[in-house]
Amino acid sequence: MKKLFTILGCIALFTVATTTVKAQNYKNAIGGRFGSYNGVSFKTGLSKGAMLELIGNFRSNNSFSWVQLTGLYEVYNPIKGADGLNWYYGGGASVGSVKNKFSDQSDIYLGVNGVLGLDYKFKGAPINLSLDWIPTLRLTPDTDFYSGDVGLGVRFTF
Template sequence: MKKLLLLLVLGMVIGFNQSASAQEYKSAIGLRLGYPLSVSYKTFLNDKAALELMGGFRSWASYRSVNIGALYQIHNPIESVSGLSWYYGGGLQAAFYSWDSGYLADDAGKTSIGISGNIGLDYKFANTPINLSLDWMPTFWLTGYYDGFGSAIGGLAVRYTF
């Protein structure tokens, strides 16, 4: 997982067109691929601070989950690559789980609440309303199905900017 993340970060830094614009975007909406798979909405509150809201749904076999989250992020430009910035921040996550064990009246469910850190890269393509971000969200789960530290949260977001 660490090698894959490193390769993705290097690919973003090396592979992007150097003629990309430094133009900023106000808001963006799209998909966040990874765990959890979600819809992502990001809006800048000022030149550096952004708020990202996420919501998603997963289902397989007899297991279902719904997740929501909010992150406050501070963005800092990487001067050597136009359109690229790195960010850090934190926020809250909530996940609602349910499953069916196959027996009558034996369904179960849990709610997990967590505090997340957030670090990543954000890239805005020049002359195209597309934004990519790649991040990691280590989360400390306070209650519920998960309990304790979770490090496997994060992903790649592809968004339409406006």
């Protein structure tokens, strides 16, 4: 538990210390995120150069069903010479549930997430695209590392 608080503290300190960059090109965006976990994504601007992203994911196969909610604090940095294109990084947490369809057993899990991605806002159109990678350190019910989900986000900006 001490390691977890140390990691979370370092992530929070790092993100707070680096939020003085130029802001992204929109205030809010809502749409879908498509990867191994498909779901709904909502982004909102917090401070100059930072956004909060909430992702509701779901996945199912013949044996299991998963539902997960992820919250990410993201720091945006413009890419020079490419108007509307930013790269971003950050961290957050997730909570989810997995259900075994055959045994009717389920578990709740918690995780710590990182995020690294690219974000593009089309000039003159309310469309935003992102491509990101979200690795996860799962804390419960068993501690393990999930190397991450690569996802494509397609959102309407406002």
